[in-house]
Structures are given as structure tokens and as C-alpha cells.
Amino acid sequence: MIESTISSSAAAARPGLRGSIGVTGIVFLVIAAAAPLTAVAGSLPVMIALGNGPGAPVTYLVVAVVLLVFSVGYATMSSSVTETGAFYAYVTKGLGRSPGLGAAALALLAYTTVQVAIYGLAASTTATVVARFGGPDLPWWVWAFVLMGIVALLGYRSIDLGTKVLGVLLLAEIALIVVLSGAVLLRGGAHGIDVSSFTPSAFFSGSPGIALMFAIGSFIGFEATAIYSDETKDPARTIPVATYTAVITIGVLYAVASWAVVLASGSGDVQAAARAHPADLTLTTASEYLGAVAADVMTVMLITSLFAALLAFHNAIARYTHALARGGFAPRRLAAVHPRHGSPHVGSLVQTVTALVLVAVFAMAGADPVLQLFTWMAGVATVAMLAVMVLTSLAIVVYFARSDGDRRLWHTKVAPVLGGLGLCVVTALVITNFTTLIGGSRILADVFLAMIACTFLTGTLLGRVSGRPARRGDSATSPPR
Template structure:
């Protein structure tokens, strides 16, 4: 187990890690935009919610979103407090390193890179299929999904290379459009009384425990992907010690309440007793059919278009997250130092951004040459793997927060440093068990494939852990710098 702060003998090594940092002027709204964009409101409401209704706990799905939001709010208490003492674009990696140990932190960093890379690849598959299908419906000759994905990759590459403020402006506009069309449809459903009138049945225990509540909760937690971004952008915030905690709470509450509201409106639209059958009959088109029925054709068309821009927003958000993880690791000499140098003009992690662009292009090409289905294989498999990895990371972070404050005594308030993080840890472990138990369903594959993907997460963590443990004697300077940077 490592000390909370680097030992005095290693401060010279740590000093080199302080030479580079990212720059930006993000406020609370900007960071919240990045987080909500990463969670992709329209992708969740148009894709995730119908699946949860069909194979999860049906009318109880809205309550599942609220349950997950409560667990993440408990997690956020310690997470936000930690952000006041550790400002590092490595986020989970840095917190786990400073809290548990350097080997555990590097293991977590490897898991984070795997998770963020796979979720971005998942979305490239879904984006390509969605855009190709939309263009085909407009009479455009069939365009391969991978070509659409590469087109998006090119735009993401340009935006990701530049200053984060430009990405925030793009994501902010796209996210507001998504929220607007979803809100219009939901209000229309409630105003017209849905199929059987407006009721709060969805929030009763009987509704929550109907069907398969574990699967409902599993899809709910997957909707919070990108939650870590509040701390990832801490170095690019105007006042990180104030901005990050506020943005964290605001993002969790907004996401949880909005998705609970949207899924509740979907239940009202078809009736609590009929929504499961409706979702099973038309899973892919349920949300769009609801828009057409309760608002009109223009809403359905608009929603289809915004589905494409929603997925693009996710691609950009996760591209930025991966680039910043690589920057953090480069700055601490885990990978080439070139990754740890910010752009002289844009203050961005440009080398990590370029590397991520090239690696994504190569993997998209592999998927395309293998002839994998962009939705049933690429999206389902990769998003399932990412969900598993990120829940595990949050659980480790909760444990790291508890240990950090027990050792450092920088804050001794029981609720903030022990009780809330412990409750959050218990909730996250519960979610992790649900995901592992239902993992075959989540990825839509075989048990063998599920075990393979679960093994990838374990291997990534063990590889990072063992590597750091070896560096303690073979590369002491590098070992000393792990998780040491505090902006």
C-alpha cells in the first residue's frame, strides 16, 4: 500500500510530472454538458429504455433509474471530496493510486483505457448503422456502416485535437437539442394521458420487482457511462475545487431524474400492463413510434436525425476522455512522454488524441473486414465490456476514497469520508454482481464470449498491477510519479 503523498526522496522525480498540464475555461455547465453528452440522452431513451422495458422489469424501469441515481449520489459524496484534494485528468486512476496503492491505480488505468476504448468502438458501430439506415430511408444508395463511422472519426479527430472549449460548444448544442425533443414527446404523452391515464405505478415496489429487476438496473447503470468526466476535465476547469463537486452532483441528479421521467412517460404512453408487450414487439422503433403517435411525423423525423448527432456527441466525449487518460499516463512516464505534452496553441492532449484516432481507425477496419454486425456484435459486445469495467472502477474508487481520508486525515467528517462512500461501495458491488450475473444478456452473446470479456477486464487490471509492482525496484523514478500530479 502506498503513502498518501510521495515520499520526500522522490519529489525531484515528481517535479517533472508538474511541467505539463491541460488548459481550458470550463465552468459547471461545460462539464455537465460533457457528462450528459457522454451518457447520450437520445441513445438511452431511444435504444436502452425500450430494451430494459422489453427484457427487464417493464413498468418498474423508471424506479431502476432512481435507484442507480441514489447509489451514484452516495458515491459522489466521497468522489467530489476527493476532487478537492487531487486535481488530475487521470480521475479514477489518480484517486485509486492515492487511496489504495500505486499498483492498484495503474491496474485501474489499464481497465479505464480498455473500457473507454471499447465504449467508443461500440458507438462507432451503432453510429455507422444508424446513419447508413437513415440515409437509405431518404433514398441514398446503401453506404457501408464502416464508411459512415470513418466519416465521423474524421470530424471527431479535428475537434478532439483542438481546445476542449470548442468540443463543449458542439456537445452543448447537440445535447440541448436531444433533451428538447425528448421533453416535447414526454410532455405530449402526459398531456394526452397516455394509454390508460397518468399514474405513479412505475414507482411502486410491485412494479420495480416485476419481471427481471436486475436487468432493468443493469441497463440503468449503463446509461451513466461517462460519469467520470467531471474529474477528467478538472485541469481544464476555471476553479476545479469548486466546479468539479458541483458538476458531479448536478450531472447525477439531471441524468437520473431525466431518464426516470422519460422512461415513465414511455410506460404511460402504452400503459403499465401493455408496455412490455409493446417494447418486445417493436424494441428498436418504440420511442420513435411514440413520437409519431403523440406529437407527429415531424417529431419522429427530428428524433431520427438527432439520434445520429447524439451518437456523434458520445464519440467526441469518449475520444476526449481517452486522450486525457493517455496524457496523464504520459506525464507520469507510464507511456511515452510525448503523450504527456500539451499542444502549445490549444493546450490540448493532441498526441493522445491523434493516437486514439489512429487506433480507432485500425479497429474499425478489423471489425469491417471480419464482417461483424455493427449493432448485434460491435455495439452489444463492446458496450457490455465497457459497462463491466467502469462499474468495477467506481467500486475501487469508493474504496480508495475511504482509505485516502483514513490515512491523510485531511477531512474527518464521518458522513463524507466513511459512511456515504461505504454505502456507495455497497451499492456499486450490488450493481457489479447484477452485471456479472446477467452479462450474457447484456452482450447478447454466449457464455463463452461473456467469460472471455470478463477475463479481459481482469487481465487488464492484473497487467497494470504487476507492471507497477515491478517498477518499484526496476524503475523507482517512474513508480514514484504514479498518481502524483496534483494541479
């Protein structure tokens, strides 16, 4: 583990990831992975149509509160574990090597599948937008590989460069969401301002389980606050502040934006409107309240929003493989750090090849990039990441029960337990509605759930049979099995 107090001579002896990102940079990475414009313009209308209708805003707040409570223990533990790999490192520290590797396998599955899912949605959106504005009408997979090449180039370079790119794209899309929300609220929506969307009755109307499923999916990428510990200026301070800031920002942004979309159609009419226009409800709202040009801009910016998410997840996966290799559980070559850029460049290249192969398989099978590639893989990612977060909650409780380093009751016991229980409830609701999330096939749902379970068991088994001791300095792998 590279501690924040490591000396320059020690760093020279064992090169590690390098970077100088602070709170703002990490918050950009997290929110970019959440892809706010994609969530508001893409997922929100479907969430309203299939979930609890006007209760979408309070659903986002419920998920944000659960994650905020979970974040208390998560951020507290970041002072003890500044290891690239975050959830993997935390589960290993609290529960041991075998569950830790199981969590790492699940996290890799989650990030890989969600990135592949976004390639499908981003490529389909790009193809549609380019053709709409008079460009060549190319197959979706051509655009997927173009986007992949750009992501590969930025992912290979320093994390500081990627952060700057994400920052520009993210500020633009957040500004557009804020402007749209402000326009709706200033004009009073369709029937005036009301706060019924924030009531318990709104939350429990319709299908709150499906709504929670979409809401939690909109927060995937949350772990990025701790993934970049090695590349921050001051991990002990930066990670906790960035974690709380990211969760609050995402939660408030989604709640306000979804409230504006609800008011634009009216609380009593929005679910019917979303069912009639599941693909373009938000774009229609933008056209009505900001004009046709703003709607066109939002359509184009969907591509940049999706690209920002692709880059954020690419960076996260590359750092997971780096952490596993550094701990001796993946080929040692994957732990290599670029001498100039300070990036996990080999892991980045491997991630690019993995994404290329998976997208190529779906393309050759003639799969629909949205209805199959995006929907199926996003469903797998949501369940897998929830499972990792539940494991992390348990690991945090166990770790602080054994450690004398921090005796604060709320930070080390109460908040981790409450956050874990909240995540268990959300996970149960998501699994109950999983068939709906991946398109209605019970058989396919069972296959994907079995794949998630087998991934965790395989990682755990690897931890059991592996005889490799942790290399000195890699604390995430040091606890006994």
C-alpha cells in the same frame, strides 16, 4: 498535479492542459457521454422488454441514488486530487501505484470499448437514416470512418471548442426528450396517469438485474466531471457541483422520459409493446404524440446524440493517456500538450488510430455493427467501468482514513462505504446477467470477463515491476506501491 493555485510562472515551466470550462461545460461533457436520446430511443425499449417492464423509471432512480451517494466521497476527494485521469488518480492516491495502474488499464478498456461500440451503432444509424432520406446506400464502416474524422478534428483542438459543439447538440436532444415527455403526460398516456412505475413491486418485477445493467450503462461517462480538472476555472468548486448536477440531471431525465414511454403504452401493456417493437418503441411514441415529422427529427438526432457521445469519450481517453504518460507509465510523447490549443493532441491522435484499427477489424470480419460490435463492446465497457468504480470507492475510504485533511463523517466514511456497497450489488447483478447482455453466448461471456480480469492484472503488474519514480508535480503517481 496542477493545483488550482498554481502560479503562472510554474505553469510556464511545465505546460499543462488548458481550458476555461465551468460547471455547465463539464455537465455537458458528462451528459453528452451518456447520450440521453440514444438511451431513451435506443436502449430503453430493450431495457423494458428484457428487464422489469414498467419498473424502468424507478430503476434509473435507484442507479442515480447509488451514484449520488458514491459522488459524495468522489467529489470530496476532488479537492485533494486535481489530476487528469480521475479514477486512476484516486485509486493511486488511496491504494497505491499498482492498483492505480490496474484501474487505469480498466478505465482505458472501458472507454475504448464503449467508444468503439458507439461507432458501430452510430455508423449503422447514419447509414439507415441517409438511405431512408434518399442518400447513397453505403456500408456502415464508411460512415464510421467519416464520423471518426470529424471527432479526430474536434478532439485535437481545445476542449472549449468541443464543449461548445456538445452543448448545442445536447440542448437539442434534451429539448426533444422533454417535449415528448410533456406531450405524453399532458394527454394522459394510453390509460391515464399512474405512478405504479415508481413502486418497489415494479422494480422487482421481471428481471431487475437486466434492467439495472442497462441503467448503469446509460450513466457511463460519469467520471468526466473530474477528468477535466486541469481545464476548469476552479476545480475545488467546479468538480463537486458538476458531479452532483450531472448525476441528478441524468437520473431525473431518464426517469421522467421512461415514465412517459411507459404511460404512452400503458403500465400493463408496455412490456409486450417493447417486445414487439424493441427497435422503435420510442420513435412510435413520438410519431403518435408529436407527429410523423417529430419522429423523423428524432431519428436524425439519434446521429447527433451518438456523435456527441463519441466526442466525449474521445476526449476522456486522450486525457487518460496524457495522465499516464505524465506519470511515467506511458511513452513520454503522449504527455505533450499542444502549444496553441492546450489539448493532449498526441494522445488524441493515438486514440483516433486505436479506434480506426478496432473498427476496421470488425468491418473486415464482416461483423454486424449493432448485434456484435455494439452489443459485445458495450457489455465489456459496463463491467470494466463498474469494477473501476468499486476500486475507487475503496480507495476513497482508505485515503480519508489515512488523511487528516477532512474529518466529515458522512463525506469521508459513511457515503463512500454505502456507495461502494451499492456498486458491489449492481456489479454482481450485471455479471450474473452478463451472458444476456452480450448476446447469449456463455463461452463469449467468459472470454470477455477473463479479458477484463487480465487487463486489471496486467496494469497492476506494471505498477509492481515499474521502477520509474513519479516525476515531481505528478501527485497521482507519488504514493508507494
